[in-house]
Amino acid sequence: MVAVAEPKRADARRNRARLLAAAEIVLAERGTGAPTEQIAKAAKVGIGTLFRHFPTKESLLKAVLAERMRRFAEAAGEHAEAEDPGSAFFAFLAQWVEMAAVKNAYADALAEVPRVDREVREGVLHSLGILLTRAQEAGAVRHDVGVREVIALMVGTSRAAEHLGEDAALRRRTVEIVFDGLRTRPAPGAGASR
Amino acid sequence: MVAVAEPKRADARRNRARLLAAAEIVLAERGTGAPTEQIAKAAKVGIGTLFRHFPTKESLLKAVLAERMRRFAEAAGEHAEAEDPGSAFFAFLAQWVEMAAVKNAYADALAEVPRVDREVREGVLHSLGILLTRAQEAGAVRHDVGVREVIALMVGTSRAAEHLGEDAALRRRTVEIVFDGLRTRPAPGAGASR
Amino acid sequence: MVAVAEPKRADARRNRARLLAAAEIVLAERGTGAPTEQIAKAAKVGIGTLFRHFPTKESLLKAVLAERMRRFAEAAGEHAEAEDPGSAFFAFLAQWVEMAAVKNAYADALAEVPRVDREVREGVLHSLGILLTRAQEAGAVRHDVGVREVIALMVGTSRAAEHLGEDAALRRRTVEIVFDGLRTRPAPGAGASR
Amino acid sequence: MVAVAEPKRADARRNRARLLAAAEIVLAERGTGAPTEQIAKAAKVGIGTLFRHFPTKESLLKAVLAERMRRFAEAAGEHAEAEDPGSAFFAFLAQWVEMAAVKNAYADALAEVPRVDREVREGVLHSLGILLTRAQEAGAVRHDVGVREVIALMVGTSRAAEHLGEDAALRRRTVEIVFDGLRTRPAPGAGASR
């Protein structure tokens, strides 16, 4: 799936992969503003080759994003197979947030979900949907949240964590607050305010 | 406080204000990358004037940020005087998040708290600190959170809300989850998981 | 002489003088490229005042030049009254060159002689002419050189000295070579080559 | 020597040469302040190309300078092989000064000797050193001058000649004075004055 006309020749395919990998790194470090030439250099490829594979910087950015999401979906899928769905759900969230806190690129990726190609987006929603549903069925997560809320919260919590920087304890405490909000309400009466 | 040597002449002061206002708008719309020239044009001022008031683009960005924070601190201060500290606290958060969702610039501002001039930063921490403490004393907010966590959560929740875009109901639900995490735990035994 | 419509009011005249003095210093240090504003600041005068007195940067530069030449002519005049015309001539040259080596602005001034207002130029040629003639009459300087050659050599030697920088001994040796060229040829037969 | 990593591709090498040539001309005419864009235009090359070859205006200026010095050293080398070392020495000086009088850029080049890359500088000092030494051995030039004095005098005399402008006879007479200063003193007793 996600065919996108893979090039035939072996070296071409390899160059594409190298470019994607290099872009992943460079963009994560220098941000979207990083010059294409630097990406090409990191990939040990001529700038011309970069533009052959991705006719526009924009298109390269999108490809990197899609790649990140694919990994996100994959990771969600793996966690969905765990024994304890509740722990798996929170573990997945915690892990992703932690990664995003270090490499804000991950948060960016998730934030772009609505803008990415349908195919990729569906994959993400699907995988995460399974993980979430199981956690809810296991009674670990409140039932009035859906995948979109979870993604939004992951995006937000990543930013929050990123914002807190070095202090790991502070970061964990903050994340835990959001998690507490996601958990099944222990007692009755607490319902939404406002 | 935060005087920054206001220029004496009337036209100069007016132009500075116009530039700040124009920058506020343009930067909110186009992001930090917006050309200085566009800001100058929006302020109906020559580019030279912009650079006379803010010798560097960087310095203009910082000034805009500081201005936003000043407004944030002011708003927090006003809410701190409300009768019901609990409601006031959450109302303030909700309002800010809602604003930030529309104008992501507000989220940016908060996210930059650590990098802003000490004076401005102190103002923000102080105002929000009072608001938070009162809400905690009123039993509306759990006691194991501090100002920094709250700011981080505001940053994050703003991003989350921003990410959710149009759908107001969805946005409110998501925000509510975070708020629930912040509230005093209704029953015992619920402590941190993980 | 050199009237140039001196302003009437006392403070105006004082400002003009201050500007000229400031320009002298700043231009000598930073070169012709120095911003007018810096000159105004050095003169403790608003930029507007500078442009009131000198409607153009160009005109300020010319005024500074003229001023330098006036001093040059004056100095030449003083040396022309010395007892030993030969020594006086070389002493004058050496002194000027030494000054020019430190402050290349002096060399510039001389170099601009042909472009300066006639009145000023005449003054320079006249004063130096007297000094030269006396030295020649005293048998210290060869008779086949005129004022223009001397000025050209002063310009050149200043540059040479300036070029040599710190090393005072080297500088003196080099200057001495030119002076030797200027002196009356000791023996016959040696005439010009080429 | 002085390789400087010549680019491989033919067009690149050609453009670099064109840029250098254009810069040589434009800088000679308009001085160091000439806009880079004009140089690019003169070279019939996009401004981007100029900055690809010379990442900084500064670096272009240095390259032009180095090129001039290379030519200077080469010319000196050629003259050093002449039969009559004395005439060759003065002929070389006269020729250079004459060139410099027309194109003041040549004088500039020499004046920058101390600031240029060691390699280039050494080349200049070496070539001129040989020429000078031979002329001294042939008894045509006084023994108490070294290469640095000669360069300084060339710089200075060039300026002097340049300053004199059109009048060729006057120029020649002036240059001759310096040359006389450089020649072996014909009779005894002439020692340094001052």
Add this chain to the structure above:
DNA sequence: CATGAATGAGGCTTCATTCAT
């Protein structure tokens, strides 16, 4: 008259994209 804020042309440099080799 003095002041200094306003102006905008112009300078240097970067970078996405095209194209000859």
Add this chain to the structure above:
DNA sequence: CATGAATGAAGCCTCATTCAT
């Protein structure tokens, strides 16, 4: 196909000069 040189629009900033205060 790969390469990297060429291109020029666009960005940030400087500075001589004008003009309202």
